Amino acid sequence: MQALTISQKDIHRFCRQYRVRELVLFGSASRDDFDSNSDVDLLVDFEPEAQDGFLTPSRMQRELATIFQRPVDLVSKAGLKPIVRREVLPNVQVLYASRETVS
Numbered sequence: 001m002q003a004l005t006i007s008q009k010d011i012h013r014f015c016r017q018y019r020v021r022e023l024v025l026f027g028s029a030s031r032d033d034f035d036s037n038s039d040v041d042l043l044v045d046f047e048p049e050a051q052d053g054f055l056t057p058s059r060m061q062r063e064l065a066t067i068f069q070r071p072v073d074l075v076s077k078a079g080l081k082p083i084v085r086r087e088v089l090p091n092v093q094v095l096y097a098s099r100e101t102v103s
Contacts, residue, residue: 015096019050024092039071
């Protein structure tokens with residue numbers, strides 16, 4: 001298993017900029033099978049007042065790829081199907097949670 005190096009300062013800045021309520025790591029990056037070929041799977045939950053422009057998700061994905069120095073898949077928590085939610089949520093690692101986070 002390869003360790004994932006994360007700048008908490010960069011994550012916090014990113015989340016405040018995009019009005020992210022919660023950002024969590026899932027998939028191989030949160031398990032023992034993460035390696036140098038793995039991408040980073042992130043689940044994002046936005047604050048109610050967040051502005052979601054047309055280009056925002058791709059811009060966010062590019063910025064996160066720069067922060068993590070590897071490809072990133074960004075998934076909206078709101079868009080998770082119930083069966084996927086039950087499989088993914090128990091195995092996440094919280095990277096950022098605003099004070100207003102309600103799980």
